[in-house]
Amino acid sequence: MEDFWYEFVEVTQTISDGLLFGSTYALIGVGFTLIFGAMGKLNMAYAAAALGGAYAGLAGFVLIKAPLVLVFGISAVAAAVLGYAIYFACFRFIPINNHLAALMASVGGLFFIDEVVVHVTRGSPLTFPSMFGDVFFEIGPYGIRGDLIFVFVIGLISTGILLYILFKTRLGLATRAVAQQDVAARLCGIGVHSTNSVTFAIAGVLGGIAGAMTAAAVGVLSPVMTVPLTIKGIIVAVIGGLGSIPGAIIAGLFVGGFENVFLYFRGIDERDMYVVALLFLFLVFRPNGLFGTAITRD
Amino acid sequence: MDYYLNLINTIGIHTLLGLSAYLLILTGQVSMAQAGFFGIGAYTAAILTVIFEWSILSAIGAAMLVSGGVAFLVGFPALRVRGLMLVVATIAFSEFARMFFYNLKWRVVRDGAEIGPDGTMGFAEIRYFNDNGWLNWEVTIFLWVFVAVVMALIWWSDKTRIGAVLRAVGEDELAADSTGINVTVVKIAAMTAGGVVAGLAGSLYAHQVTDLDHHTFTVLLATFAIAYPILGGLSNVFGTLIAVLFIQGLLVEGLRFLGDWRMLLFGALIILAMNIKPLGLFDNQTIRILRNALGVKRRSGSV
Numbered sequence: 209m210e211d212f213w214y215e216f217v218e219v220t221q222t223i224s225d226g227l228l229f230g231s232t233y234a235l236i237g238v239g240f241t242l243i244f245g246a247m248g249k250l251n252m253a254y255a256a257a258a259l260g261g262a263y264a265g266l267a268g269f270v271l272i273k274a275p276l277v278l279v280f281g282i283s284a285v286a287a288a289v290l291g292y293a294i295y296f297a298c299f300r301f302i303p304i305n306n307h308l309a310a311l312m313a314s315v316g317g318l319f320f321i322d323e324v325v326v327h328v329t330r331g332s333p334l335t336f337p338s339m340f341g342d343v344f345f346e347i348g349p350y351g352i353r354g355d356l357i358f359v360f361v362i363g364l365i366s367t368g369i370l371l372y373i374l375f376k377t378r379l380g381l382a383t384r385a386v387a388q389q390d391v392a393a394r395l396c397g398i399g400v401h402s403t404n405s406v407t408f409a410i411a412g413v414l415g416g417i418a419g420a421m422t423a424a425a426v427g428v429l430s431p432v433m434t435v436p437l438t439i440k441g442i443i444v445a446v447i448g449g450l451g452s453i454p455g456a457i458i459a460g461l462f463v464g465g466f467e468n469v470f471l472y473f474r475g476i477d478e479r480d481m482y483v484v485a486l487l488f489l490f491l492v493f494r495p496n497g498l499f500g501t502a503i504t505r506d
Numbered sequence: 507m508d509y510y511l512n513l514i515n516t517i518g519i520h521t522l523l524g525l526s527a528y529l530l531i532l533t534g535q536v537s538m539a540q541a542g543f544f545g546i547g548a549y550t551a552a553i554l555t556v557i558f559e560w561s562i563l564s565a566i567g568a569a570m571l572v573s574g575g576v577a578f579l580v581g582f583p584a585l586r587v588r589g590l591m592l593v594v595a596t597i598a599f600s601e602f603a604r605m606f607f608y609n610l611k612w613r614v615v616r617d618g619a620e621i622g623p624d625g626t627m628g629f630a631e632i633r634y635f636n637d638n639g640w641l642n643w644e645v646t647i648f649l650w651v652f653v654a655v656v657m658a659l660i661w662w663s664d665k666t667r668i669g670a671v672l673r674a675v676g677e678d679e680l681a682a683d684s685t686g687i688n689v690t691v692v693k694i695a696a697m698t699a700g701g702v703v704a705g706l707a708g709s710l711y712a713h714q715v716t717d718l719d720h721h722t723f724t725v726l727l728a729t730f731a732i733a734y735p736i737l738g739g740l741s742n743v744f745g746t747l748i749a750v751l752f753i754q755g756l757l758v759e760g761l762r763f764l765g766d767w768r769m770l771l772f773g774a775l776i777i778l779a780m781n782i783k784p785l786g787l788f789d790n791q792t793i794r795i796l797r798n799a800l801g802v803k804r805r806s807g808s809v
Contacts, residue, residue, distance in 0.1 A: 298780070306784045308736055312729075312780050313780035316775070316777040319776070323773060442597070450591070477608065480605055487598045495591060
């Protein structure tokens with residue numbers, strides 16, 4: 209009985225840690241889902257732009273000893289700029305119907321950003337400052353890391369601001385209009401290209417914050433984080449339902465929790481396999497994700 | 507000399523990889539699963555020749571069957587998702603396959619030495635060609651016979667109804683369905699064929715390179731696989747071959763002097779190519795221009 213209780217506490221502790229860390233995946237997933245909702249295209253360079261922003265923030269910390277809040281701010285702004293650049297290079301001039309070319313172009317953008325980062329940092333991982341790293345709450349048999357709580361709270365705040373922008377401002381209205389039906393939006397005088405670039409920039413801000421959050425929680429920033437983050441972000445966006453922001457948030461937390469549980473039970477080598485298997489399950493039984501609009505099988 | 511033979515081998519293997527993706531893109535399915543099938547073919551053939559001491563042809567044949575079988579199974583859930591979701595699903599499949607091989611440990615003691623896939627350390631000592639006295643140029647010819655046969659098969663089937671059916675499904679599934687084509691069968695058949703060709707490529711790769719590492723079978727390889735037919739255009743198989751020559755020959759090897767800056771240039775070139783020629787380097791427009799320039803007459807009724 210003692211052992212069972214101990215195991216139970218361990219597992220729930222793992223789940224709660226995973227949930228808190230999952231807020232980073234949630235933000236990245238929201239970014240992917242925003243872009244997919246607005247343009248119907250997948251931006252493979254998104255996580256790369258997010259981490260690029262985090263690197264810029266780190267540069268701010270290293271070069272001018274910026275306080276952590278400013279580091280997050282620099283990451284967000286840098287990622288927004290990168291996001292806009294990706295839109296301009298990979299999506300703006302390619303015909304709307306040509307999903308393939310845009311996909312390949314964004315993959316090219318992924319390589320490009322990754323290589324620039326590798327060159328600048330000579331490929332070695334860099335330590336990222338974390339806030340509240342030594343804060344540790346104890347609630348009964350559970351311990352909650354302060355830096356994970358910090359990360360979770362930032363995620364909540366960012367999502368709140370995003371939802372406010374989307375639903376309470378004219379900019380958000382334009383974004384949603386273009387996402388719904390871009391021809392009609394154009395007829396109403398909404399510039400599709402300028403709106404899309406703003407969408408990419410907003411997604412970039414989220415990505416930059418998420419990248420900085422991930423780096424702060426893990427403590428290390430390294431170019432090898434790009435591809436796994438891209439894949440996890442896509443998995444989260446798909447499980448939540450492409451185009452649905454609440455879906456991406458919940459899916460992000462869910463994946464974070466699941467991932468940690470798999471890590472606890474099966475170790476790090478097999479952990480990612482189960483996350484991918486989770487994606488399969490969803491794609492087979494519920495391809496529209498948790499909250500997406502129903503995809504009919506013709 | 508060996509360096510050039512190696513390059514020619516790589517071009518051959520990547521051509522097969524590109525052709526396997528080509529078959530799928532013809533039917534409108536953009537599949538990043540080719541890297542997964544490639545890996546399955548590689549490991550299967552290598553396990554058969556190393557642990558079970560099969561001969562190379564039977565090992566390749568069996569590997570093609572296994573990867574084709576897996577592709578057949580993948581084809582069914584692939585029907586439920588379309589477009590970009592299929593890309594996501596196939597990326598996930600390739601990653602799953604890679605992680606599976608990352609964890610695969612099957613060591614066998616033979617003649618006092620341990621052989622077989624060793625989990626995270628990869629799969630070394632796939633020495634079939636060396637042990638059986640194959641010369642380097644013999645390996646190259648062997649490899650390229652397969653490439654030539656596959657290219658010829660695809661080229662031929664493109665001239666027959668098979669090609670028309672594949673392209674019809676790719677262009678517009680609803681229209682194809684209404685002319686009586688069984689879209690499900692066509693798509694699954696294409697996926698299986700793609701899996702078989704990728705498995706062939708993988709089994710050849712495993713023996714040519716003698717050492718498998720899970721790092722090879724990443725999303726990057728899958729991206730290369732679909733880059734070749736996208737870059738080369740979907741009009742015919744030679745577009746894919748030329749794309750492979752261009753990327754592997756010119757960019758990867760020719761620009762080797764650029765050292766680490768190659769990948770940067772590669773990324774920038776992809777972006778540039780997709781913006782200027784979104785339908786591939788050898789799309790119908792370009793071919794028409796080339797034909798007019800060379801004065802080649804075309805049968806009436808075709809593009």
